[in-house]
Amino acid sequence: MTTQMTKARAGEITTEMKQVASKEEVDVEFIRQGVAEGTIVIPANKNHQHLSPNGFGKGLATKINANFGTSEDYPNLNKELEKLKVAVKAGADAVMDLSTGGDINQTRKEILAMSELPLGTVPLYQATVEVLSADKAIVDLTVDDIFAVIEDQAQQGVDFITVHCGLTLETLRHLREEGRVTDIVSRGGSFMAGWMLHNGAENPLYEYYDRLLNIAYKHDVTLSLGDGLRPGSLADATDRSQIHELLILGELVDKAREAEVQVMVEGPGHVPYNQIETNMQLQKELCKDAPFYVLGPLVTDIALGYDHINAAIGGTLAATCGADFLCYVTPAEHIGLPSVEDVKEGVIATKIAAHAADVAKGLTQAKKKDRQMAQARKNLDWDRQIELAIDPQKAKESRVDHNQNLKEEDACTMCGSFCAMKIVEKAL
C-alpha cells in the first residue's frame, strides 16, 4: 500500500520515474521532485500489468489523450479495440475507455490486455448505466454502489479515474441563479446532478472524498478531478458555476496531496480564445500547479464536423499557457460516436497542437524535430521528410497522389522546374 508520491517524498526513485525520465530526456531527480510536490503525476496502477508509464505535468512534454468506448447504440467491442489500435499507432500518450454500452467490464479488460498506455475511465458511467439498465431509477444507485464500481475498476488496473467531486449543491445553486445557455454538458456531471437532485443529497464523491482517497491510495490510482460544470458553449465560459467548481477542486487537490494520492484537474471546454490564458492561470493558481487536463478548449461553437481543428486551436494556446495534458476532440464531436477514421484525425490534430505548444515553450526535444524537417525540406530529401512527418503514412500517400505528372523528380508539382529550393541552391 503505497503510491509514487509516497515513494517520491521518501526520496525513492521508482522504475516508473526512471522510464518517464528517459522518455522525456530529463534528469530522474527532476521527475522525483515533481511527483513529490504533485506538479507531475505518473498514473500507474499497481494492478496494471504491461504498463509503459507516462508523466504528465510541469516541465514535461505536453501529452494527449484519446477517448473511445462503446455506447448504447454502438455496443460493438471489436470496433472500440480497433479505435484503440489506431490511437496507439497515431501516437496517443493515454487513452480513456468511456464505455456505456454492451459488456463494460469485458471491454475494459480487453483494452487493458491490448495496450500499454495509461488507461483512464469514469466509474460513475458504469455505476449509472448498470442501475438504469436494471430497470431501476437513478435514486436506486447507492453510495456503496458507486464506491464498489470504483474499487472494482481500481482492482482491474485502471490508472486514472475521472471523479466529478466538485459538483456540489452549492455549485448547482450558482448554476440555477446565474443561468446558462447549455447548463451541464459533462456526462458525468449530468449523472451526478441527476442523482443529487433526485436524492436531495450532497455529492457522495465530495462528501466521502476520504473514502475515495483510500481506494486511490491502495492501488495508486491517479485522481482526475472532473469538471462537471465546464462550459458547453462560449456564452457559459468562465461563469460563476465553473469558477466555483474550480475553487472546490483546488481544495480537493490539497487534500489528495496530504493523503499522498496523485491528482490532476480537468478543465474546459468551450472557451473564447481571449479567455483561455485567464482560465489556465486561474487553474494553476487555485490548484497549486496540479497537472491540468483540458478538453479542447474549443474556441467556437460552430465548427461542427471540424471540431478537431477547433480544439487544436484552443489546445495550442492552452498548452502554451500551462495546460499539461490535452484530451482530443474528433471531427465527430457534437455529431455522434467517432469512427475509427475520426479517432485517427483527432489524435493527429491534438498532437500537432501539443507539439506546437512545446516548441513555443522552448522544449529542446520538440524544437529538434522541426529543425530536422526543415533541413530535409531544404535538401529535397523526400524520404526523410516523410519519415519525420507527424503522419508518415498520409505524407507518403499524399506525395504520390499529388505528383502523378512530376517531371522535375526531386521537386514537386507546385513549382516543378521553378523549384525555389533548387533555384536558390544554384544561385548561392
Ligand SMILES: C[C@H]1O[C@@H](n2cnc3c(N)ncnc32)[C@H](O)[C@@H]1O
Ligand atoms: C468528454 C468527452 O468525452 C467524449 N466521449 C464520451 N464518450 C465517448 C465515447 N464512447 N467515445 C469517444 N468519445 C467519447 C465526448 O465527445 C466528450 O468530448
Ligand SMILES: Cc1ncc(COP(=O)(O)O)c(N)n1
Ligand atoms: C478532459 C476531460 N474532461 C472531462 C472528461 C469526462 O467527461 P464528462 O465530464 O463528460 O463525463 C474527460 N474524460 N476528459
Ligand code: MET
Ligand atoms: C457529454 S458528451 C458532449 C461533451 C460536450 N461536447 C462538451 O463540450 O463537453
Ligand code: SF4
Ligand atoms: S447531444 Fe449527443 S454528445 Fe451532446 S450530450 Fe447529448 S448525446 Fe451527448
Ligand SMILES: [Zn+2]
Ligand atoms: Zn461541446
